[in-house]
Amino acid sequence: MPQVSARISQELYNKCIQNYGNITIAINTGLDELFKQSENKMNSSENRMNSNENGNGGLKAIIEEKDARIEDFKKQTYSLDNQLRTKDDQIEKLNENMHKQAVHIQTLIQEISQLNVKLIPENTENKKPWWKFW
Numbered sequence: 001m002p003q004v005s006a007r008i009s010q011e012l013y014n015k016c017i018q019n020y021g022n023i024t025i026a027i028n029t030g031l032d033e034l035f036k037q038s039e040n041k042m043n044s045s046e047n048r049m050n051s052n053e054n055g056n057g058g059l060k061a062i063i064e065e066k067d068a069r070i071e072d073f074k075k076q077t078y079s080l081d082n083q084l085r086t087k088d089d090q091i092e093k094l095n096e097n098m099h100k101q102a103v104h105i106q107t108l109i110q111e112i113s114q115l116n117v118k119l120i121p122e123n124t125e126n127k128k129p130w131w132k133f134w
Helices: 010-020 023-054 056-119
Strands: none
Touching (some): 010 023
């Protein structure tokens, strides 16, 4: 009998031991289920191919389904494009507002500096230089 070696997470190992009691039983059960699923998929694809061979009705249905999906994708793309345009407009408006605010703040700073110049009294006294103290 061949031997299998694999690395799995501790969590997965604990689940296998808890549910199956032995890792060998868990691996065998999992592989059996995997092959059953792949056989079911193969059988369903063979059934579709057989139904297509029996008439073009199946092929037409597949084409119609494909066309419907393409239309759905087009609608989704159109919707996303509209959302992007809306966001671009919002970002543009925010940038304009930010620019206006920056200009307004700059104007306020200039006005404040002019007021400060008016409020600071001019030094009308003649002060002597510090080295002429007598």
